[in-house]
Amino acid sequence: xxxxxxxxxxWVGGWSEEEARLAINGTSRLGFDLIEIPLxxxxxxxxxxxxxxxxxxxxxxxxxxxxxxxxxxxxxxxEVARRGEAFLISAVETAAAIGSEYxxxxxxxxxxxxxxxxxxxxRGHCIEALGRVAQRAGELGITVGLEPANRYESNLVNTAxxxxxxxxxxxxxxxxVHLDSYHMHIEEGDMSRPVSVCGDRLAYVHxxxxxRGYLGTGLVDFPTLFRSLARAKYNGPIVFESFxxxxxxxxxxxxxxxxxxxxxxxxxxxxxxxxxIDQQLGAARRVA
Ligand code: MN
Numbered sequence: 222x223x224x225x226x227x228x229x230x231x232w233v234g235g236w237s238e239e240e241a242r243l244a245i246n247g248t249s250r251l252g253f254d255l256i257e258i259p260l261x262x263x264x265x266x267x268x269x270x271x272x273x274x275x276x277x278x279x280x281x282x283x284x285x286x287x288x289x290x291x292x293x294x295x296x297x298x299x300e301v302a303r304r305g306e307a308f309l310i311s312a313v314e315t316a317a318a319i320g321s322e323y324x325x326x327x328x329x330x331x332x333x334x335x336x337x338x339x340x341x342x343x344r345g346h347c348i349e350a351l352g353r354v355a356q357r358a359g360e361l362g363i364t365v366g367l368e369p370a371n372r373y374e375s376n377l378v379n380t381a382x383x384x385x386x387x388x389x390x391x392x393x394x395x396x397x398v399h400l401d402s403y404h405m406h407i408e409e410g411d412m413s414r415p416v417s418v419c420g421d422r423l424a425y426v427h428x429x430x431x432x433r434g435y436l437g438t439g440l441v442d443f444p445t446l447f448r449s450l451a452r453a454k455y456n457g458p459i460v461f462e463s464f465x466x467x468x469x470x471x472x473x474x475x476x477x478x479x480x481x482x483x484x485x486x487x488x489x490x491x492x493x494x495x496x497x498i499d500q501q502l503g504a505a506r507r508v509a
Contacts, residue, residue, distance in 0.1 A: 223450075224281055225498055226255035226460035228427075232487050234469045238270050245274045247488060251495050255281030257460050258319065259326075260312045261473070268318035275320060283323040283425070283458060284316040287332025287374075287476075294350035295330040295343045295377050302346040309354045309365075317361035323458070324358065325366025325399040325425050327375055329387060333476065335376035344377065348390050355393035366399030366425045369415075371407040373478070379408045381415035388422055397424030401462070402441045406431050412446040416453050423455055428498060429462040434483025435490060436461070436497040447501040451509035459502070461494040 229236070232244035236258070248256040256275075260266060263286075275282050288294065294305035309328060316324045326332075329347050330339070351365070358365050367384045369375075378384050384398040398419045402412065409415050416423065428446075430439035437443065450459070466474040467485040484490045 223456055223502065224254035224458045225495065226257055226281070226283065226458055227251075227253050227491050227494065228257045228259070228285075228460060228462045230259060230469050230473070231461065231463055231491050232468065234473070236266055236271070238267070238274075241271055241274055245278055245280055247491065249278040249280050251488075251492050253280075253491075253495060255283055255458060255460070257283045257285055257462075258321075260284050260286045260315055260324070263308070263312040263315035266315055266319070268315055271319050282319055282321045283325070283460070284312065284319065284321045285324065285326035286312050287327035288330060290331040290333060293331040295339060295347040297340050297343045297346070299346065302343075302350060306350040306354060309350070310357050313354060313358045313361060313363055313365070316363055322362055323364050323366060323425060326368050327370050328354075328365055329367050330375045330377040332370065332374050334373045337376070339377045347377065348387070351387070351391045351396060352393060355391060355396050359393070359395045364395045364397050364424055366397050368399035368401055368425075368427070369404055369408065370401070371404045374404075379404075381405075381409065381418045385418055385422055398422045399425040399427070401427035401429060402443070402446055403427070403429035403431065403433060403462070405446075406441045412442045413449040416446070416449040416455070420453075423453070424457050426450065426455070426457065426459045427462045428459060428494075432483055433463050433479075435463075436494050443497075443501050444505070447505035448509055451502070451505040459498055461491070461498065463490060463494070
């Protein structure tokens with residue numbers, strides 16, 4: 222059975238103890254198995270406090286991030302690439318301290334709009350850095366996920382095929398692919414082939430709508446996605462992701478181009494997402 226999760230930014234924009242308690246309480250109360258905590262500033266996350274609150278609720282945890290242009294392992298500039306690698310290592314260590322066995326997201330480039338295609342040198346830097354990051358992650362029992370992102374949020378990995386190629390080139394057993402229905406809807410031909418392209422390299426799935434609002438109210442072909450996951454016997458996490466400036470910081474809203482809000486009630490949104498995922502997955506398993 223797949224662990225079902227929700228992204229912390231559905232609940233809160235920061236991670237003070239008060240915010241962590243609100244997010245972890247809500248996630249647990251609605252019957253989710255895990256919460257995904259963003260590590261956009263790993264040093265600011267109080268791992269001990271987080272772990273204690275998670276333990277209180279018996280809740281699982283995963284971590285995610287997107288690199289910045291100042292710390293981008295796919296940069297041609299070796300200094301910028303080194304900063305990106307140091308950032309990833311620090312995030313891996315924070316994830317381990319929280320008790321997570323997974324760190325995924327835009328872990329291979331900056332999360333943002335590039336004005337140029339990737340370069341051979343930059344891609345080489347990325348492969349080298351991911352090898353070393355995977356090694357450190359392996360020592361800590363962590364899988365690192367590469368999440369293909371749409372063309373406006375990365376230039377290096379937009380499709381499942383590109384993610385699989387990068388994972389295979391690095392050649393580390395604890396590197397995996399992380400699919401996201403929101404990005405797939407923009408870049409892939411359908412919701413089924415990316416799942417089969419990944420095969421057993423698929424470790425994590427984000428479900429988000431085409432407009433990143435309530436599931437089932439946009440254009441994403443969820444029945445095909447869930448049926449493909451069921452058919453592939455995928456048993457990894459399925460995590461709901463949605464962003465509104467009702468919750469996230471102005472800076473984060475700008476980074477993700479949240480220019481209009483599709484919801485303002487976290488609890489209603491998350492409850493709806495949990496029921497939607499359960500229903501889709503349950504139906505898909507019957508016909509898979
Ligand atoms: Mn995602």
